[in-house]
Amino acid sequence: MAAFVLLGAALVGCGGGGAPAPVVKEPTESKGPVASRSASPRADAAAGAKPAPERGAGQGAVPTMAPGPGGLTPVYSRRVAKSPKSAEKVVALTFDADMTADQGPRAASGERFDNPQLIATLRRLKVDATVFMTGRWAEEYPDQARSIGGDPRFEIANHSYSHYAFASPCYGLPTVAGPDMTADVQRAFDAFRDAGAVNVVPYFRFPGGCYDDAALRALGPAGVTAVQWDVVSGDAFAKDADAVAEQVIDGVKPGSLVVMHCTRSAAPVTEEAIRRIVPELRARGYRFVKVSELMSRG
Ligand SMILES: [Zn+2]
Numbered sequence: 001m002a003a004f005v006l007l008g009a010a011l012v013g014c015g016g017g018g019a020p021a022p023v024v025k026e027p028t029e030s031k032g033p034v035a036s037r038s039a040s041p042r043a044d045a046a047a048g049a050k051p052a053p054e055r056g057a058g059q060g061a062v063p064t065m066a067p068g069p070g071g072l073t074p075v076y077s078r079r080v081a082k083s084p085k086s087a088e089k090v091v092a093l094t095f096d097a098d099m100t101a102d103q104g105p106r107a108a109s110g111e112r113f114d115n116p117q118l119i120a121t122l123r124r125l126k127v128d129a130t131v132f133m134t135g136r137w138a139e140e141y142p143d144q145a146r147s148i149g150g151d152p153r154f155e156i157a158n159h160s161y162s163h164y165a166f167a168s169p170c171y172g173l174p175t176v177a178g179p180d181m182t183a184d185v186q187r188a189f190d191a192f193r194d195a196g197a198v199n200v201v202p203y204f205r206f207p208g209g210c211y212d213d214a215a216l217r218a219l220g221p222a223g224v225t226a227v228q229w230d231v232v233s234g235d236a237f238a239k240d241a242d243a244v245a246e247q248v249i250d251g252v253k254p255g256s257l258v259v260m261h262c263t264r265s266a267a268p269v270t271e272e273a274i275r276r277i278v279p280e281l282r283a284r285g286y287r288f289v290k291v292s293e294l295m296s297r298g
Contacts, residue, residue, distance in 0.1 A: 073224060088287075091257075113266075133158070166215040204224035230256050
């Protein structure tokens with residue numbers, strides 16, 4: 001039961017619950033996206049780490065945001081149009097693939113932290129999407145990580161190695177110490193690479209969405225753009241796919257970024273909700289894009 005509660009905290013922390021995170025700072029959008037030379041976070045230089053993720057051949061530069069003052073990690077939460085008239089009806093669906101370091105035995109005993117049916121449905125419906133993956137998830141499901149990261153429809157972004165919090169308190173999650181934050185993010189990138197994932201982008205979602213200035217400063221050397229959201233799907237532990245679909249459909253505006261989950265055991269109706277969300281938003285004129293495309297059109 002205790003483990004269940006911990007996972008609950010992890011998923012609620014992803015934005016699935018009703019209560020806002022106690023230390024979540026309002027996302028600040030600084031300076032608009034700038035083209036970076038490559039997807040490579042600067043972590044390799046700063047931490048002496050292994051090579052950072054790279055895009056597959058011919059995929060071009062991945063848009064990122066300029067760092068804030070003093071090298072602060074920039075934070076992105078949605079596309080903001082210059083004027084309502086220029087607001088294109090695009091929306092980015094994002095799926096957090098959570099898994100903590102201590103959930104291996106549960107996975108070994110049959111609990112499914114993955115959701116291959118969800119990925120298959122996104123492919124069938126031709127929906128581009130961004131998966132914020134923990135390194136631990138990529139280690140548990142390397143074939144799926146490679147498949148997702150080898151499909152041009154998807155991109156893999158970083159959701160930490162083991163879903164520990166980068167600011168405290170954060171839904172009861174264990175905390176990563178400031179000096180270890182960049183290495184934790186790099187460890188997840190390493191796991192994606194070891195799984196053979198190709199389309200890896202230098203975006204990072206804080207576990208639980210919890211961050212503060214100290215975390216943004218500590219993560220500066222990682223060279224990532226932090227990605228939050230403006231629409232909470234409420235899919236964590238939801239039993240009613242219609243309610244999730246309704247919440248997303250009602251919340252989406254041009255340029256929105258939606259947080260959902262890619263883990264069956266704790267977000268069991270997400271795939272069903274997607275089957276309702278996608279045709280409805282398309283009927284309203286929306287197009288589904290990856291975060292990188294959303295960020296490139298700011
Ligand atoms: Zn999460």
